[in-house]
Amino acid sequence: MLSKHNHKPGLRQDVMAGFIGYFTTVYIVAVNSQILQAAGLPLEKGMVATILASAAGCLIMALYANAPMVLIPGMGVNALFAYSIIEGSGLAFREGLAVVIVAGLIFLVTAFTRLGDWLKTAIPESLKHAITVGLGMFLTLIGLEKGGLVVRGEHSLITLGNPSSALVITSLLTLFIAIFLFAKNVPGNFLITMIVGTIIAHFTGLLEGPGESLSLANQEWIMIPSFSGITEFGFWMAVFPLTIVLIFENMGLLHGQLSMLKQEDKFKKSYQATAFSAITSGFFGTSPTVSSAESAAVIASGGKSGRASLTMAGLFLATLLLIPWISMVPATAISPILIIVGALMVQNIKEIPLDNLSEAMPAFLIIVMIPFTYSIADGMAFGFIAYPIVKFAIGKQRELTTPVVCIAMIFLLEFIMRTLGH
Structure with missing residues (x-):
């Protein structure tokens, strides 16, 4: 529970840190809703789902773990949900929400047992980092597509978009501004990018007017997931990669953020809070929330307790009033954010031992196959199947763990089932 010792200096610092955390993450409302739109959810409903899931996540973190973390739908996780689980697996949107809830429940089990620590040590670091890098490459590709910077080629899979088109010019100008703001470490750089990008789109004729105000009476605040496919193999093959990403991410x-805060003792409750929050996301209608990387900004701004998270929860709820204006944000203002976040995730490649063939080759397959197959699950499958094969080939089978072999066999079985038409 929240501390009873509400000393004014500490309270003021937490509230200010909460404001900073909100302004560095509110971009997710526009970004996530556009990704959910690709999965078939109307834009306004996607904004409501994102806002409610973020507010609920911050509230759970504040009341349960008393930690200054911001929980929002995760970048990369939302792409996995929209492009692999919904589009790739052919599940209906509400069936995809059921996948989110089941994955969240498994995540919760690992948070309350030693299963999470066991998986953490059993799965090779090279594969975990490769998944992050692959997600980064995938987000970058989506960003390039949204901005019209790459298009389907006449004689190739993709090619450069028309450099003279208003779409490409607007995207490039916004991207260069975004890179400048990010390199200068300007506070709230993503939010500023969206605002400036929207203004540029206005002058290039790409901007539509604001949408209608949110109708509270007709709004579907809670979505009922469909568990109709829970007995099917494809449903569990959608649950599988989502659970892995949630646990490892x-x-x-959290380890890094709580070390920065020097409150490592809060890890267990914070980890459990993220699991509870992930489950609620499925009922709000969005991909799972995660502890955002921007939590570091909250901590750096002096946030020490759950009061910072409580502040962010209130601010996210207030964002419901801004939906008509957020709906104006064009794809050209979103694409630079996806590209920069992708670049940040790709930095994990330095953690992969590229001079070790048995680690580098499976990792490489994950990295390239995620964007090239347009499927995070399929990309992961290639790497996990290749891992034991390479280890056996060079006589390092003793380095294999039971979970890795089991995961590889599950992915291989899924490929065989797909080949046979099941």
């Missing part, structure tokens, strides 16, 4: 982020 939150473990890594």
Whole structure:
């Protein structure tokens, strides 16, 4: 629970840190809703889902773990949900929400047992980092597509977009501004990018007017997931990669953030809070929330307790009033954010031992196959299947763990089932 010792200096610092955390992450409302739109959810509903899931996540983190973390739908996780689980697996949107809830429940089990620590040590670091890099490459590709910077080629899979078109010119101008703001470490750089990008789109004739105000009476605040496919193999093959990404991403982020805060003792409850929050996301209608990398900005700004998260929860709820204006944000203002986030995730490649063939080759397959197959699950499958094959080939089978072999066999079985038409 929140501390009873509300000393004014500490309270003021937490509230200010909460404001900073909000302004560095509110971009997710526009970005995530556009990704959810690709999965078939109307833009306004995607904004409501993103806002409610973020507010609920911050509230859970504040009340349960008393930690200054911001929980929002994860970049990369949302792409996995929209492009692999919904589009790739052919599941209906509400069936995809059921996948989110089941993955969240498994995540919760690992948070309350030693299963999470066991998986963390059993899965090779090279594969975990490769998944992050592959997600980064995938987000970059989506960003380039949204901005019209790459298009389907006449004689190739993709080619450069028309450099003289208003779409490409607007995207490039916004991208260069975004890179400048990010390199200068300007606070709220992504939010500023969206605002400036929207203004540029206005002058290039790409901007539509604001949408209608949110109708509170007709709004579907809670979505009912469909578990109709839970007995099918394809449903569980969608749950599988989402669960893996949720466990590893939150473990890594929380360890780093709480070390920065010097409150490592809060890891267990913070990890459990992220699992609870991920489950609620499925009922709000979005991909799972994670502990955002921007939590570092909250901590750096002096956030020490859950009061910072509580502040962010309130600010996210207030964002419901801004939906008509957020709906104006064009794809050209979103694409630079996806590209920069992708670039940040790709930096994990330096953690992969590229001079070790048995680690580098499976990792490489994950990295290239995620964007090239347009499927995060398929990209992961190639790497996990290749891992034991390479280890056996060079006589390092003793380095294999039971979970890795089991995961490889599950992915291989899924490929065989798909080949046979099941």
